[in-house]
Structure formats: structure tokens, C-alpha cells
Amino acid sequence: LHAADLLVTQNVIADDEQYHVEQLQQYNDYLFLMAIDQHNQSSNEGDISHQDWVEVILDNICTRVPSEKVILVVAGGGFDWPKNNVGVPVSYQQAISVAKEKKSKITFDPLSANLNYSYIGQDSLQHHVYFADAATNFNMMRMADDWGTAGVALWRLGFEDPRLWVFIHKNLTIDSLRKTGFDTGLMATVGLNDKIDYIGDGEVLDLITTPSPGEINVKLDTSDYTITSQQYKKLPTKYVIRRYGYAPKKLVLTFDDGPDPNYTPRILQILKEEKVPASFFVVGSMVEKNIPLLKRIYDEGYEIGNHTFFHPDISAISLKRVKLELNATRKLIEAITGRSTILFRAPFNADAEPQTTAEVIPVAESRKQNYINIGESIDPRDWDPGVTADSIYERTIRDRDKGSMILLHDAGGDSREATVQALPRIIRELKKRGYTFTTIADVLGKTKDELMPEVKDDANSGITGGLYDAVITGYFYGNWFLFYVFLSAIFLSIARIVLIGVLAVRQFFENKKTQATVDAAHLPHVSIIVPAYNEEVTAVKTIASLLKLR
Template sequence: MARHLTRRPPRAHWLLLTLGALALMAALVLHGTVSGVGAEGAPVTGSGPPAGLDPAAPVVRISGDGTVGGAAMPAGTVALTFDDGPDPRWTPRVLDVLRRHGARATFFVVGAKVNRYPDLARRIVAEGHELGVHTFTHADLDAVPRWRLDLELDLTRNAVAAATGRSVRLMRPPYSGTPEVASARDLAAMRSAAAAGYLVVLTDRDTGDWRRPGVDAIVAAASGRAPGAGAVVMMHDSGGDREQTVTALDRLLSTPSGARYVTVSEGLGIADADPAPDGDVVRGTALRWSQTAARWTVTTMGWLMVVAVLLAGLRLLVLLPSAWAHARASRRRPDRLRYVGTVSVVVPAYNEALNIAGTVRSLLANDYPAIEVVVVDDGSTDDTAAIVEGLGVTLIRQVNRGKPTAINAGVRAASGGVVVLVDGDTVFEPDTIGRLVQPFVDPEVGAVSGNAKVANRTGILGRWQHLEYVVGFNLDRRMFDVARCMPTIPGAIGAFRRRVLAEVGGVPSDTLAEDTDLTMAVIRAGWRVVHRDNAIAWTEVPLTLKQLWRQRYRWCYGTMQAMWKHRRAVLRRGAEGRLGRRGLTYLTLFQILLPLTAPAVDVFAVYGLLFGSWSQVLGVWCGFVAVQAVTAAYALRLDREPLGPLWTVPLQQFVYRQFLYLVVVQSTVAALLGGRERWQAMARTGIGPLPETPARRPAS
């Protein structure tokens, strides 16, 4: 059907969407890589120190020619070292203890944590302590390739430079310990670090405080067996509960021992670190901003996921009881059909040669006693008009002016007091018209929605749309009927009092969703709109993603147009207020906001697979699919449909849901930027034989 010639959405939407998706995945990967760093773990034990590594020299020097040397703290000098920080809870407490006792220490920091807490890195330096590199993500250096090792060291150096403006020359490998537990692979990693200009610092008193063995055990390990001997003591200020470490540190420093507690560099007589090169500061600052942006992105996506889950749960809480109430009321209605006068059926048609004969014949075959069929050919370029001429119904020809104009022309030519609007690709059941018009016995009813079902439900795409029609559309309409705020009568099957159409000015043509626009106008005029689930129409749906995209984009964007057009209903009373505060609110929450936030669920599923527990992600996903399957089964049961298509529900999570989300995203962006899409006809393939369902089988 035809065409509001309006400005098309900018193709840049797709470029922006692609770039946005790539940026989102980059942010997730970055955050997943740097989150949770500094994990506890024991040093990997080798078979003894490799050749050249002195067990009594925890500071390893490797010259340019590969010669391995070592150094130890002078007698009476103790270098307290703390790994895995900085930590917002434990590092300040460690610093407070050191300041109280006038001791200085060396902190081997994780670069990702320095970026997260740069103020703590600055405090460490400002209070006279020293920083060393402990890699960027607490990586096990003997298990990573050389490029990863270099990257871990460079990123941490840059992070320290950006936070403190100082360079760093000391490095301690994660999961290291005393020289005795080092392996040949550890020594190879140390050589690589030395080649990058670092002095490697191991330890000769590993307190094992990460195991939380008790304060006494930590103090004993830190004191050593040789009082007065120099030592490098390894402790931790992050990576877990460090309450025992803080208490042990206070006790150690409170116990008179005659030892001087100094930094590693001070104990070795090495000069303080130099100011960092400008390049390191710039790169470190950019990395910190990127890490911060990634954290904010993940936090935002987390809140969006919470919103999506809450909205999805709220929607079910609204839909299911309403659907049950509607079904119960439907069962109580009398089966006797009453005559409501002549019914005129208006069929707008544009290039419907494949379906129009079946549509018209199904209308003529209806058992309602007084039916008038008016077909309006809207400038078709195929044989639509010629086919209709041989069917014995009223035919109106017009140049192509659009579906709303065609409908209005048909209504003007109709004589019935009730007008049924039918798409040219729709087939009615023999009792559809009689059931559809029954609510007009109530003088308050101005329009009636029928039950549109998918006729060509072949292939996976057809089955997905079948489920969507049954679960999404018809459950919604049952709820809207109960709440008396029906926003849309589908173009495939809807009935109106003729005088109501005249009262609202006919079918509007200034939105892409003329059916929604018209329905809202009818409600705002004070008329009641109801749904009849037993008035069944079979309609053709797109079987290619391209055609489906065009249809759904028009529906979604057109619905947004209609919502904006009728937004003032929110402030009105009576029927208008119900439409505004119930109908428009529902559409805003569950047809716009929910699809916009629901991708966060998929994003976090991918995030969980990459950086979390597969079993947890799988469990949550299965629970999500199970809820959808149960809802779909209930909806199919209400519509007297077989449960066979339920097997496609899990597959919907990988393609169809994301497809519909993109439609809403594209429509929202177009609405915000003012872009529009022209009305485009769907390529027809012909309905073919109707599905055999319990709803179509004759009663026994």
C-alpha cells in the first residue's frame, strides 16, 4: 500500500549502531580484563632455584649480557613490601599503621587498580613510600607470551606515571615468593623484565598472610629466625580480607627489634625514582579514562539489565492475570449471534493479485446474513482490479494515494452502519464477521479488534512471527480490553461504527501506523474499543528479514508517531485518560523502554561467558527461556493453538529478539533525529492452505 513520501532515516544510523556495538564490546572486554585483579594464590614452586639465582639474595639483578646477580638488605634493615594493591579498604589502613610507627615500605601495585584508585597511589608516594610494578592484571608472567608480559609492565608503568608523575624501576612478578621456589620459567620472565629496565624484587620472608593463617603466624614469619638480619618481607594490602595483615603489621612494628623499616631502594642505596616521561603520563591518563569509561559503561548496562528484568517481570504480572480474566469473560458470553444491521467490508488493495481472490471469497462465504464487500484498488500495477471484477463485489479504482485514502474512499461508498476493515492479504473464517460485530449490541462500543493469526507459518521466521502474534499481540489485546485502553485495532481485522469513523474524520494519513492512530482517536472521542478473540482472520507475514524489517520499522515508528500525536490524553479524564495513563504508559514501558533496555541482558550473557561462570550464565539463560516458554504455552492454549512451535522459543533468543530490538533502536533514533520512512508494500507470496489448528476444526 502506499506511500507517505517522507525523509528516509539516515544510513549513518547503521554506522553509528555498528560503532556503538564495537565500543560496547571493547568496554566490556576491558572491564572484564581488569576487574577482579589481584587474586589470592600461592607461589608456583620449582624444583629449586635455577642456576645463577642466589637463595639469599631476593633482589635479582640481570645484566645486559644475561649474567644473574643478586642483592640483599643490609643487616638491621627490613624492607616491608605489600602486593596486589592499592585497595580502598586495606591500603589506607596499612598506610595509617606505617605512619603511626614512622616506617616506610614498598608497594608493588597492580596497574588496573592504580587506574581505579589513583588517589591512593599518590598518597603512597606522598607519605614517603615507594611503588613497584606488579603487572597490570596480576598476570602469571611465566605463563604468558612475551608480548603480553611487555604489555603488562608498560601499562602499569604508564598507570603509575599518570597517577603520580613518577617513574618506577622495581618489579615483582605475581605469584612469586622466595628465590628457592622460583623455576626456570620464572627466571625467563625475570630476564624479560630486566631487559625492559626493571629490578626484580622477590622476598626472603614470605608471611603467607593471604592464607589468613592468624596474626601470630604472620608476625613470626615477618620477624624471621635470625634477629638483626636484613630482609625483604612480603605482605599484601589487597586481594582479600587483610584484617590479620593490618593487625600483624601493627604488632610487628610495635615490638622493639632495632630494625630500620625502609623502602627497597633505600635499603639498597638506590636513588629515588625520576619524574616520568611526558609520553608515559599521557598514555597512562588515556588508559585511566578508558578504564573509567568502561567501568561506567558496565555499571550503566547493569542498571539497564535490572530495569529490563523488572519491566519483563512487571509485564508478565500485568498480562497473565488480565488474559485469564479476559478468557473467563469470553467463556461466559452467549453463543447466540445477534443481527446488528448491514455490515460493509472495505478491502484496500495494492498489488494483491496473489491473495485478493481468496480474501474476497472468504468474506462472501461468511454466514452473517447481510454483508457488503467494497474493494478499493489503490493504483495496483498487477491484475488485482481484473481479478476483483469477476468476483461480483463493488470495485473502486483510484490512482495510488495511500492506504488511508483508499479506506476512506471505501467507507464513503459503503452503505452499512458497521464497517469492517480488512487487508487484501487476509482470509476470514466463515463465522468471523458475525462474531466480530457482536459487541456493537452495546451502544458504548465504537470499534472491535479481531484475532489476527499467521497463515504462512512455514519456516523458522514464520513460526517466530506466529508466536509473536499469539504471545505478544493477542495477549496484549486481551489486557487492553480488560483495562479499557485498546491502542490498536489491527489493519487485518477490525470493525467500526460508520458514524464513529465520520466523527473522528476518517482514517488519518499523517502517521505510518494509521490503524493505531485511528484507534486512539476513537477512544479519545469517548467510544469503547474491545477485542474478540474468537473472530479469527488469517494474514500473510513477511518471510524474509528485509521485508520483515520494513514492516516492523513502519509499525514501530508509526506507533511512536501516534503516541506523540495523542500524548495529551495523559492529562485528560474518562476514556481519554484511560488511554493516556494506561495505554500510552504501557506502550512506553513495554514496547519502547523494554526493547531498548533488554539488549543489556544479552550483553551481560556474553560478558558472563567471557569473564564469568558458564554454569551460572547457562542457568540464568535456561530460566529466562523457561519463563518465556511457559508464557507462550499459556498464550497458545488461550488461542486454541497447538504447542508444537514452542521448540523455536530458545532459538528466538539468538536472532529474532535482537532483530526486534534493532527495529526499536532504529525507530527511536529516527524519531529523535526527525527522520522518517515511507510506507512500503510487502512483497506477496500468497497465503496458501491455512494451518490446521484446533481453532479451525469443526466442533463435534
């Protein structure tokens, strides 16, 4: 490997005597000392890397191996231990965001230089979180530099406190720091990265934090230049979305883009025959054309969610437009059913699980309006052009354990015939395999009334509310009235043209018969005037043509 300008390195697990470092250092250019996971996801809760523990390990290794061959690995992030359960790895960003959401106080332990806090989770269990941050890393690097190690490494990239990058390139030996000092102001503020983090399992999406810088008091002991105290005055946050609502062996049928007068009634009939519930995420522009159909969906007991008014890519439109899209559709639903809805699914799957800031901002706006964002994990792609019923069926069965929400469509595209044909087969096969079809309310542990509350606020009551409902209803039936008026006008126009044509033909034949019975002797004489001035050539031809007439 050296001949190819490559290095030979090996990870060495701390406190594991099976690693014979004296021998390993003979075959490796560097040994990466993994001074992390003192407590891990399989152990009991505790510090990720207590600084005294790291010091003992470093002393032990560096007395047996030349320190210039040792690279100290420092920890980023930590673990979240639910009570009596195994731990779950969390990044620094995730740990901070959960602490912010749960209003937990983060404690910096001056003995270990690790941090911890507790909270009650969605599972109603007590959780204990231990993690390392930049202060932890600073003290570990101080030890490594005093030992003259070859350097430090991070486990793992993306889990770290971003303040680490302020000093990772600096010489942190005691002699260097006594000459140059260290400005703790560099560690007094922290902002998290722009990456959107997800925590938890499920297809219900809750945006728990948005970007905001943090403020931290850091105290440095200038006798040995280690950080001895750290207080988070204001927690930094980033975009963090919590997933929840996963219910094993339970499935929810959801239909987007309707209602459609051709496909939605057939889907409703299938659901009735198979005795399964479903949820319909409706588009406002389709609703206003099919008001009785939305009323039928509600009357038959199905959940109704908001899918915007014109089905735009909400990551590409303004927030004002997002508000308009949501409010217009909600008002329609309220006027027709007397119920509102807090269920929302963004058009286009990219927005169901945002990956960019442009995609998450409209979702944040929907949360401000108290909507619950419903994603999906089982997408048989029934929206693909030319998709067959067999493909929809096979993809659904294949992905049945990916989540609880099945995404189908009852409108949009060229045709939803394949969806209608596949639906009974999907329901029967999944029932046979032991799955239960349920509602979003059941998955969330709520009631339908909580997801679709009765409209009682002042804006939708009294004269104003009644007038609005009348306008919506009048608009729908007015459209139908004008449609049939125009249809009648077109029919009458066509009938008039046909009648005129029939009468013209009849008149033609009658005239022909009349002409045939007239005696030529009784016809009157006529005079034909032919212009001749400067028309010598055409005049002759015209006269010759006239003489041929009989």
C-alpha cells in the first residue's frame, strides 16, 4: 500500500484488551483510538465519553504506542434512552431540538464534560439523553495535543456541534494556549445546519423546531485551559420534523386529487362493499364542480383532508398563495359539510417529506394554521402514465410494511381506471394477510370530531356564514344551470340549422318541379348588357358564351 502512496490505519476500541496495540502499531501507520460510546445504545444510560475515562485510555495507549501514531477519535452527538429500553443514536442537532421542544434544561457536567437532560416522550416514557458537544470535544483535544498525538478525528460527521469547526484546526497544547489564549466568545453562539432532520417513525409529520441561533455562556479555566462550565441560555434550533403515527399491521387507504364524478362514486361503492374506511384529500377546484359528491363522502363517514385548491407545487409559490390555497379549500369543505378539517397533505410527494428549505417553509405555514401534515410510505405510483391494475396491486402488497398510509388517487391524470380495478384486490389480499384497515384518527389516537371539528366560530355563523354558504351553493348550482342553458342553446342552434337545411332541400326540389312544367313559349324576353369598352377580348368570349345558352 505504501508503494501506491496509501496509508494503513486501524480503529482501536477503547478498553478492549483484544486489541494488541504494541503489535498493531508495527503494521499500521496510525491507530484511531475510539474514545467514544463509553455508554452506548445497548448499555445503560450514561456519559458518552467522560473526560477522566478518555484521559485514562489516552495515558494507557500512549505509554505503549508512540503518541505520534495515535489519532484520538472524539464523539459527536449521543444517545436517547427511553426507560427500560435500548438507546437510540441522536445527533447534536436532534438532541438540542428535542430539548427545545420539550422545554428540558440541559445540564453540563463539569466532571465529565458531557451534557444530559430528561423528558417525557410521545410514548409516555421517561427519556434520558446524554450527548457530547463542542466543549466536550475541546477538552478531549486538549488532552490529545498535550500528549502530542498525530491528530484527532470525529465520529461521526453530521452529528457534531458546529462550534467544533471554530477550533479543530488550532494548536491546543497548554504552551500554545498560554501564548495565544483562547477566545470563548467564539463558542458563545451556535447555529445549526440547514439540513432537515427527521426523528421518530410514522407518516404524520410535525415540524417541531425552526432555525434560530443559540446563546451559550462558556467558562474557561486559564490554569489548565479546559472548559469547566457551560450554560445554554437560549437553545439553538434548526428544521426538525418528528415522524409519528406508525401502527404495525394497521393500514389507512388515502385518496388524493378528487372528487371525480366518474371514479370517486365507484371507489365509494367498493369501500362500502368491502366495509373498509378511507380518507379523501380533496382539491378545492374539483370540489366546487362536485359539491354533492363531497357531501356524499362526508355523509358516508369518511375522513376529509385539505389538498390545496389548484394542486400547485407549494414549494414554488409564495406564502400568501399557500394561505389562499389552504383557506379556500377549507372554506369549501366547511360550507358543504358543516365541518372543518385539520388534515393536510401537500401536493406532489416531494413536499410530503420535505428535504429542502423551499419545501419545508410551506409545511411550516400549514402547521401555523393548525394542520396535521399527513405523509405516506406506501406509494404504488398509480399516477404513472399507463400504469396497470396489476402493477398497482403488486407494488402495494410489496410495500405493505413500510408504513401505515397507502397513497392512491381518485382523480387527476388521464385515467384512474387502473386504481379502481386494483382496489378490491388490494383490500382482500391485505385482509387475508392479517392487516386491518383503519382511519387516520385511529392511528393518531384521536376521534374524527377532533380531526374534523364542527364549525362554530363567529366568522362562519350568523348572516356572514349563512351568506357564504349560500354563495358557495348558489355558485355550484348556478354553474349547472348555466351549463344546461348553454347546452340547450347549442342544441337549439343545431336543430335550427338542421331545420333550415331540410327546408332548403325541400324548396330546391319544389322549385325544380315548378321549372320543369313551364312552357318555354311563355317565358319573357330578356336583354343582356355586356360591357365592351376596353374589354375587346373578354367581350367576344362573353358574347360567344351567351349565344350558346338555350
